[in-house]
Amino acid sequence: MHSDHRRPTLESVAARAGVSRATVSRVVNGLPVTSASQESVQRAIAELGYVPNHAARTLVTRRTDLIALVLPEPTTRVFSDDPFFPGVIHGVSQELEAADKQLVLMLAGSAASHTRIERSIAAHHVDGVMLASMHGADPLPTVLTRIGIPVVCNERSLGPTSVPYVGVDNMGGAAAAVKHLLDAGRTRIATIAGPQDMIGGIDRLTGYREALRGSSRRSIVAVGDFTMDSGASAMRQLLEDDPKLDAVFVASDLMADGALQALRQSGRRVPDDVALIGFDDIALAAYTDPPLTTVRQPIVEIGRHMARQLLRLVGGETIEPTVILPTELVLRGSA
């Protein structure tokens, strides 16, 4: 290998400080020692520039202080322009930093990477795992739980087993948006739903339907995949299905922005001809023309809560397996 000057070990620190390895270990880990040894050990550590070897410690404690965040998403979406993932990462990283854990990011785009991740986690390479943005009945959370690895998901699992998760009030948020449109006197309210193999997509559509059920309005539905392009084409399809629609609830801001462009191209004015409400409240929402009325979900908080729950689990605590964060209708110009 390359230049690797032998780094100082516990042994060498002990020798220099004139104490045993065990005592140095105690000092390093903050266990009680006499102030005399305390001091000489501290000095030796400073002089030698000693840093504990992480692997050796892990070998005996069986803790890695590594936490994985798995994004089982084709990378196209994860890292195109959707600020959801960066937001979650941001929140997660804040909490992990406070707990002095490191974040391992695993993108599970392909099937190959899926198995690779499973192997890596099974090797007890990390202390715990967060899974965000799952599709369908992903077996991963079940598999990992069975192995004995603490797992926390974003949104409830569509699979057979229940896994602790942090979700948001998708249905409530969607319903609030639709009610707002009804209250404003809109009569033909369509929706652009998200992917129907994801909780976010499913529950927001359900919320839309439930809110509409109370009224005499019928539902008009198109489905997108949370990308801007899919929002635009879904909007065009809706306009074809019902040229007289006067409102749309869109299951994500990115799709809503696409819809906005499609509406503009079709000659509709927003909100005069068609009212538009999105979901997420990403930064972009405040900058569209007109600014987007949307249902805010606390993205960064989702990350923070996932991390916090997982850290408790890793620490051996028992946790409330379900955390639901509130959503909130943010009124801007588009509805």
Added chain:
Amino acid sequence: MHSDHRRPTLESVAARAGVSRATVSRVVNGLPVTSASQESVQRAIAELGYVPNHAARTLVTRRTDLIALVLPEPTTRVFSDDPFFPGVIHGVSQELEAADKQLVLMLAGSAASHTRIERSIAAHHVDGVMLASMHGADPLPTVLTRIGIPVVCNERSLGPTSVPYVGVDNMGGAAAAVKHLLDAGRTRIATIAGPQDMIGGIDRLTGYREALRGSSRRSIVAVGDFTMDSGASAMRQLLEDDPKLDAVFVASDLMADGALQALRQSGRRVPDDVALIGFDDIALAAYTDPPLTTVRQPIVEIGRHMARQLLRLVGGETIEPTVILPTELVLRGSA
């Protein structure tokens, strides 16, 4: 701790297969053994569900198979809406996956996290480090290099020591943009520069200046920090400085989008009254109104090249310390 059924070890696999530990180790590591032992070991591994213990292996090989990506940026920008970071992560992660390494993400927002990261890396917790988006003369690359950790940066270092890096042709790209504006007959060409403690900010401004130097045009400069808001307010300031300006080169697309909004609010038409060129070619650029003419830099490729260079370094190869990726003017509607 919690439920941790003793996992099988090399020892137990060896016992079951009727061979020694060393032979099992060979099989696991793909070294030559007789097909007889090969087979019985494989079977024992499968039956026991053996997975090598990563910490134990690291302890002796001194390889962690972990690669860090450090973003020394106040998190506000990293994870607001700037797709630069996700793009780099994307590229990095592709290459690391191919090399079977894991990605550790370290966000160095505060000074506290800075030292924490330094400690963690000094403990040889990772095999190598990528540093993206550095400000000023960050000491981190120098420190790490001295410790003997392979480092690759994004853009050249502003510090005293030179560190291998992957950059883009900032000056060339900026100059091409300005030339395009000159060729179109624009006479009062302003710029919104990026932060002047970052290579990207500095070099693009230099490129702008150089391109203008050949002509008789004077330079009109405002400075932003790569965020959309800063772009908008820089644009307002430019309009105040020179209400008759007829073109702007903006050092990032996000700022350009902000500028676009400011121009619209001031009643200017783009590109009729004012031509606008951005830098980056993020996804958003194709969706602004009008679509943004911009200088494309291959963001994902930056990540890939950084990872590739670092992997070579980690593998003990010597590398060409400087990689410069090309930029390219993408013509759309705004100029």
Added chain:
DNA sequence: ACAAGCGGTTAGAGCGCTCTCAGTACGAAC
């Protein structure tokens, strides 16, 4: 016939740490 060579194997040391347990020092208690 015997040494040398060779693929394949094994025993054993050791990576740097934690942790148990026995040991020691010292003051309080009787």
Added chain:
DNA sequence: GTTCGTACTGAGAGCGCTCTAACCGCTTGT
């Protein structure tokens, strides 16, 4: 003065792996 308790320290085993060096049983060369 002996005994006990308290508070710390140190020796040593062991975590699960790799890697070196010795070793085996065989085929070769002379």
